[in-house]
Amino acid sequence: MSGFWKTLFGAGQFIPHGHCYLWKPSLVWLHLTSDSLIALAYYSIPLTLFYLVKKRQDLPFNWIFLLFCAFIVACGTTHLMAVWTLWHSTYWLSGMIKAATAGVSVLTAIELIPIVPKALALPSPAQLEQANQQLQIEITERLKIEEQLKQYQNQLEQRVAERTAQLEASNAHIQELLCSEQQAREQAEAAKAEIQRYTERLTLALEVAKMGSWDWNLENNEVYWSRYHELIFGYEPGTSQRNYTDWRQRVHPEDLAKVERIIAEAIRDHKDYDCEYRLLLPDGQVRWVNGVGRLSYSGEGYPNQMIGVVIDITDRRLAEETLRESEETARRQLIEIEAIYTSAPIGLCVLDLQYRYIRVNESLAQINGISVSEHLGRTVREILPELGEFQEPIFEQVIQSGQPVLNVEVHGVTPAQPEIERDWIVNYYPLKAPEGQVQAINITAQEITERKIAEKELKKRTQELTCLNATLAQTMTLLKQQNQELDQFAYVVSHDLKAPLRAIAHLSEWIEEDLEIELTPTTRNQFDLLRRRVYRLEALINGLLDYSRVGRSEVSVQTVVVEDLLKDIIDSLAPPDTFRIDIASGMPTLKTKRILLSQIFSNLISNAIKHHHRPDGRVKILVQERKDFYEFAVSDDGPGISSQYHQKIFQIFQTLKSRDEQENTGIGLSIVKKIVESEGGEIWLDSEAEQGATFRFTWPKKDLST
Incomplete structure (x- = not known):
């Protein structure tokens, strides 16, 4: 439906009619003036006809005059649309108005044909006037004769003999008068029947025009309503005798004061009453009506009666409202289009x-x-x-x-x-x-100048990037070769270093066995210290190899149940029976690199056990879920670490105690830090001296390599 209205009131791709005149002022003004004058004349003619019908309520077939009014108004509207389309190309609307004009024209022509014989058969006003005058004369003569009869009766006894002949003549004349009176009575009955037929036609015409008539007696406040008047006001037809309250109950509360004021002004100023107002029916329906009335006056000049009609104009008001909204929408759209055209950031x-x-x-x-x-x-x-x-x-x-x-x-x-x-x-x-x-x-x-410049610059950058990618590919190939060589070197170095170390350890044991009797306690302690240093150096070499492999070797991704992983690690570390390790509930299941996560937990838990100052220590493993990662914590109740060493412990080869006091390579936490950061996480320490230590690290929920 919205498409129909857009088509009806939209301009589409049409151009205003003024373009056909090439906007020549003389030609445009010629058509503008001609169509405007024609429309003005067309609108004045219906007003004259409407005034005639309103003044002459006795006119037969007055509805044909109203139909002529509609026909002439439609013709005038087509000329106004001719003026409108000079500037506005709403040709669908113009065509619809012409179609409506054609419909009204054809309807008027069709309705006029059967009326002509009936109109010709009606007696003219002159004929009716002549008949009324003749009847009046005859009545006057009859009254005179009756007066004469009274006089004759008074003189009858005295003049019976003398007036016998005159009485017979008078009787004959009376007989003629009676015949005339009978004829006049028959004519009056015919006139009454004609008036009755005219009244019926008038009632029918009012109902066809959706008009109800009313007669208001101002003295006793009684109102006569026609049948259609009752239907308009939502009453069951059949009770023609009503009162002012019946009317007042149906007027919309918001309009009642205005209507009563207009009625009071009409009565006070002795002028016609004309008002449009709303009715509020019992079912909640709102109906628009137009009430029109005229006063009649008593012999002393006081208004004692008002007669008029009420017209149902609901459809017209709805159409006017729809038209007003459509015109407002069209006007707003034109303004918007004009604003867009004027302010558009592109050339038009x-x-x-x-x-x-x-x-x-x-x-x-x-x-x-x-x-x-x-x-x-x-x-x-x-x-x-x-x-x-x-x-x-x-x-x-x-x-x-x-x-x-x-x-x-x-x-x-x-x-x-x-x-x-x-x-x-x-x-x-x-x-x-x-x-x-x-x-x-x-x-x-x-x-698109800037875009073209950007495209040229992008093309240039693309070429540079292509060259850079080629260089990077060569560098990656070279780096891969160097990594392979580094792995080979690390293997060779570890093999060549660890073999002599093992030999030194074995030789020291053999020498100690050969010289067992001759060795002093000091010498035995030095042999033991020698072997420990050899084992430490071997562990250091293994740690360096592990540290160098972090991030360079391919590790498979697996589904890891973290709680099960922690239980396996604790079991492999075999802590003392007096040592307690608690795993918090809610450990997640991850799809990640199991070996790396296991290496982190193994280092942190083993450090908590190894560096604890009591055999009955306690370790708690906790987890908190974040948006994109999990935050794990390994907390102990050991001696703690002063804040000045929090960064030092993550550096390679750094230890807090002498290596002779406690065997430690100083590589474990640096490996943990490197693993965590290589997987996109962070690791930090919360601890103070003598207050235990808590190592926290974040681990992504989803493996970054997938």
Whole structure:
């Protein structure tokens, strides 16, 4: 339905009728003046006819006059639409009004045909007047004769003999008068029947016109309503005798004061009553009516009666409201379209068939460096010589084919910046008349100079990136070769270093066995210290190898139940029976690198056991879920670590106690830190001296390599 209204009140691709007159002022004013005067004359004629019908309530077939009024108003409206379409191309609305005019015209012609014989058969007012005058004369004569009869009766006894002949003559004359009276009575009955038929026709006409009649006695406040009046006011028809309260109950509360004020003013000022107001029916329905009435006066000049009609105008008011809303919507849309056209950030213009500018927006004027007024009436070639020559074949293609040409890249300069070459994306659309022929060309131009520059720069950067990728590929190949060589070197070094170390350890044991009797306690302690140093160096070599492999070796991703993983680690570490390790509930299940996570927990738990100062220590393993990761914590109640060493302990080879006091390579926590950071997490320490230590680290919920 919304599509129908948009089509009816929309302009579409049509152009105003003024374009057909080439907007020549003389020709436009000729049509404007002619159509306006015709419309004015057409509107004045229905007013005259309506006034005639209103004044002459006794006119038969007065509805045909109202139909003529509708026909003439419709004709006048078509002329007003001719003025409207000079500037507004709402041709569908104009066509619908013409169609309505045609319907009313045909209906008037059809209804007029059967009325002509009936109208010819009606007695003329002159004939009725003559009959009334003759009847009045005869009645007057009868009254005179009756008076004479009374006189005759008084003198009858005295003049019986003398007036016998005259009495017979008088009787004959009386007989003639009685015949005349009978004829007059018959004529009066016929006139009464005609009046009755006229009343019935008037009632029918009022109902057809959706009008109800009323007669209000101002002295006793009684009101007579016609049947249709009762239907309009929502009463069951059949009770014609009503009162002022019946009317008042149906008037909308918001309109009652206004209507009563207008009625009071009409009675006070002795003028006609005319008011449009709403009715509120018992079912909640709201109905619009127009009440019209005229006063009648007593012999002393006081108003004692008001007679009028009430018209149901609900459909008209709804149509007017719909029309008003549609006109407001159309006006608002036109304003919006005009605002968009004026303020659009892209260039917009319309060319006629000679490629002359007939409309230009401010954006295009700024692009060209020429004001809007200087564009109008000049061709594209005159404003932009090079660009105009380039685009003229496109203009010709659009006019000949009637099809748009889209996304044309135009390169050149404009008077605004003649020293700078610029680029635009231009679209060309044909503007067609209702008959289909192209009448103008609509053009949109969007500047893409910066985009073209960016594309050139992007192309340049792409080439640079390609070269860089090639260099990076070579570097990666070389790095892979170097990693392989480094792995080979690490293996060789570890093998070549660990073999002599093992030999030294074995030799020290053999020497100690050979010299067992001769060795002093001091010498035995030195042999033991030698072997410990050898074992420490071997552990250091193994730690260095592990540290170097972090992040360089491929580790498979597995589904890991963290609680089960922790139980396996604790079991492998075999803490003392007096040592307690608690795993908090809610440990997650991850799809991650099991070996790396196991290495982290194993280092942290073993450190908590190894560096604890009591055999009955306690370790708690906790977890907290964050948005993209889990935060794990390994907390103990050991001696704690002073804040000044919090960063030092994560450095390679750094220990808090002498290696002779406690065997430690100083690589474990550095390996843990490197693993955590390589997987996108963080690790830190919360601890104070003598208050235990809590190592916290974050681990992604999803493995980053997947």
